[in-house]
Amino acid sequence: MKIAIRRAIGEKIIELAKDDKNIVIVTSDARGSAAISEFFEIFPERSIEVGIAEQSAVGVAAGLALSGKKPFVFGPACFYSARSLEQIKNDVAYTNANVKIVAVSGGVSYGPLGSTHHSLHDIAVMRSISNLHVILPSDAIEAIALLEKLLSDSTPTYMRVGRNPVLVFHDQDEQKKIFEIGKAINLKKGNDLSIIATGEIVWNVMEASKMLENEGIEARVIELHTVKPLDEEEVYKAAKETGLIVTVEEHNIFGGLGGAIAEFVSQNIPVPVKILGIPDEYPVTGKQEEVLKHYGLDSKGIFVTVKNWFRKMRGGF
Amino acid sequence: MEKILYLRKKAIERRKDIIKMIYNAKSGHTGGSLSCIDIIVTLFYEIMKIDPKNPDWDHRDRFILSKGHSVEAYYSVLADLGFFPKEQLENYCKYGSILTGHPTTKVPGVEVNTGALGHGLAVGVGIALAGKIDKKNYRVFVLMGDGELDEGSVWEAAQIAAHYQLDNLIGIVDRNYLQISGNTEEVSKLESLKEKWQAFGWVVKEVNGHDFEQMIKVFSEIPTKKSPHLVLARTTKGKGISFIEGKINWHHKVPNDEEYKIAIRELDEQLLKVGEQI
Numbered sequence: 001m002k003i004a005i006r007r008a009i010g011e012k013i014i015e016l017a018k019d020d021k022n023i024v025i026v027t028s029d030a031r032g033s034a035a036i037s038e039f040f041e042i043f044p045e046r047s048i049e050v051g052i053a054e055q056s057a058v059g060v061a062a063g064l065a066l067s068g069k070k071p072f073v074f075g076p077a078c079f080y081s082a083r084s085l086e087q088i089k090n091d092v093a094y095t096n097a098n099v100k101i102v103a104v105s106g107g108v109s110y111g112p113l114g115s116t117h118h119s120l121h122d123i124a125v126m127r128s129i130s131n132l133h134v135i136l137p138s139d140a141i142e143a144i145a146l147l148e149k150l151l152s153d154s155t156p157t158y159m160r161v162g163r164n165p166v167l168v169f170h171d172q173d174e175q176k177k178i179f180e181i182g183k184a185i186n187l188k189k190g191n192d193l194s195i196i197a198t199g200e201i202v203w204n205v206m207e208a209s210k211m212l213e214n215e216g217i218e219a220r221v222i223e224l225h226t227v228k229p230l231d232e233e234e235v236y237k238a239a240k241e242t243g244l245i246v247t248v249e250e251h252n253i254f255g256g257l258g259g260a261i262a263e264f265v266s267q268n269i270p271v272p273v274k275i276l277g278i279p280d281e282y283p284v285t286g287k288q289e290e291v292l293k294h295y296g297l298d299s300k301g302i303f304v305t306v307k308n309w310f311r312k313m314r315g316g317f
Numbered sequence: 318m319e320k321i322l323y324l325r326k327k328a329i330e331r332r333k334d335i336i337k338m339i340y341n342a343k344s345g346h347t348g349g350s351l352s353c354i355d356i357i358v359t360l361f362y363e364i365m366k367i368d369p370k371n372p373d374w375d376h377r378d379r380f381i382l383s384k385g386h387s388v389e390a391y392y393s394v395l396a397d398l399g400f401f402p403k404e405q406l407e408n409y410c411k412y413g414s415i416l417t418g419h420p421t422t423k424v425p426g427v428e429v430n431t432g433a434l435g436h437g438l439a440v441g442v443g444i445a446l447a448g449k450i451d452k453k454n455y456r457v458f459v460l461m462g463d464g465e466l467d468e469g470s471v472w473e474a475a476q477i478a479a480h481y482q483l484d485n486l487i488g489i490v491d492r493n494y495l496q497i498s499g500n501t502e503e504v505s506k507l508e509s510l511k512e513k514w515q516a517f518g519w520v521v522k523e524v525n526g527h528d529f530e531q532m533i534k535v536f537s538e539i540p541t542k543k544s545p546h547l548v549l550a551r552t553t554k555g556k557g558i559s560f561i562e563g564k565i566n567w568h569h570k571v572p573n574d575e576e577y578k579i580a581i582r583e584l585d586e587q588l589l590k591v592g593e594q595i
């Protein structure tokens with residue numbers, strides 16, 4: 001079954017708001033794209049529309065948070081990670097106002113709408129802002145589990161999700177046990193190399209790992225839904241036990257998940273790290289899956305790159 | 318009169334392009350493109366000094382589509398004028414195409430990459446300032462949406478423009494009273510819009526944004542008297558297609574097969590009528 005994560009979150013936040021009267025939503029002419037129109041109907045007094053003014057949306061949310069509310073700002077990742085960046089840094093993170101940003105339609109999920117609408121820099125910028133958690137769920141089950149956790153966590157947070165329906169692959173029953181902010185999830189055992197991925201691209205990595213298995217390569221797959229704070233223990237173990245790390249993300253190859261892993265590994269347990277992402281250019285026009293495929297980020301592309309790199313590193317061919 | 322009929326015909330043809338592009342691509346912003354196409358046609362076919370064979374001509378008038386989501390209207394006009402081959406419109410938003418779903422400078426004739434609202438006016442101020450510094454007498458036209466005016470950056474640029482007395486800068490607001498979530502006055506009240514621009518030091522002219530005669534008059538009579546000009550163009554979002562006009566949900570709805578057929582039929586009928594008058 002495929003579900004757009006933004007829709008799952010849009011439903012879940014209604015349920016959470018029934019119990020927690022402090023939840024308020026702030027948005028900027030984006031209630032449709034953020035799938036929160038229903039929230040607006042059910043809780044009009046807790047729905048704040050600022051018009052197309054992303055900077056003020058974050059500022060307003062900071063004010064609400066400083067007055068005891070639990071504001072969730074909903075809107076496109078492209079605008080919130082760029083236009084509102086100073087508000088996120090100063091009014092939210094620096095001031096320590098408990099604001100959660102739910103940034104929808106991230107990465108290249110807006111497809112042909114182009115680079116004004118892509119967010120391929122957001123992990124990099126958000127991760128370098130102190131006192132801000134950065135989370136990218138991979139499917140609807142994980143997203144709503146983490147959303148719930150956010151309520152009892154007072155750290156300002158940037159959560160990036162996509163736009164299009166994605167496969168639900170996490171086990172519903174496992175929900176409470178495995179989803180912890182800051183804790184990586186081991187999706188597949190293996191000791192030949194580790195593939196660490198974040199966000200909706202995780203499923204492509206899982207498929208690639210099955211193809212690798214057919215070639216006799218046992219890849220460990222680690223899902224890092226929380227890019228910050230980094231689960232150092234799990235990354236350390238992966239480096240130590242497998243000796244090779246590949247990172248995969250729907251983000252520019254600079255400064256994102258790959259950067260985070262490379263920074264940690266190179267300073268603590270140096271092993272080769274291969275970073276897969278969108279190269280440093282404005283992507284080709286196309287639908288999300290076409291763009292990902294173009295840059296070798298579909299499951300086949302990931303498989304081929306990882307296979308070749310593994311063989312090169314291990315001296316085979 | 319002949320001139321007006323010619324523009325009307327051009328605009329209907331462009332509306333057909335817009336619908337076709339969005340239908341083919343299964344992506345686009347229908348309402349906004351139909352809303353501003355008459356304004357863009359007036360500027361490009363009648364008002365602006367341009368040379369499609371020489372898109373970088375130094376003395377050309379500049380146009381910035383600050384409401385970048387109305388890109389179909391823009392590309393259609395550029396293609397019709399010969400900035401690039403018309404066949405390319407069929408590749409709009411397709412894999413590998415230069416015709417991305419918001420304007421980019423890969424496309425001949427496009428001055429700046431837009432799509433994030435609230436950027437165009439400041440860039441326009443910069444181009445207008447450069448014109449003043451270099452003593453060139455081109456003009457700069459910046460087309461904005463009314464919802465777009467929610468962005469504070471628009472008003473920062475408006476203040477700078479008046480401060481520098483940029484009489485070579487002309488802002489145009491596509492005043493269709495709609496943004497994505499509803500009526501502009503219900504989402505975040507904009508009125509009194511005219512008075513706001515005046516308070517920022519702009520000279521404001523109101524016009525019907527679908528009336529070519531009025532628009533030609535207003536645009537060609539703008540004086541150069543040390544203040545920027547704002548043309549407040551009253552429009553109907555989705556203009557020209559009965560079931561799209563004034564409908565919120567057509568902001569970025571894509572026509573299905575049936576809707577596509579009806580839309581094209583309506584536009585063909587309009588073309589026929591204009592043809593009879595010519």
Ligand SMILES: Cc1ncc(C[n+]2csc(CCOP(=O)(O)OP(=O)(O)O)c2C)c(N)n1
Nearest residue numbers: 029349432433434462463464465495496497
């Ligand atoms: C900075 C920014 N925020 C949000 C959007 C998403 N968006 C695209 S069009 C639109 C509504 C624009 O309304 P308006 O300016 O009135 O345009 P029109 O009615 O002419 O289509 C919004 C919010 C955007 N493109 N840029």
Ligand SMILES: [Mg+2]
Nearest residue numbers: 463464495496
């Ligand atoms: Mg509008």
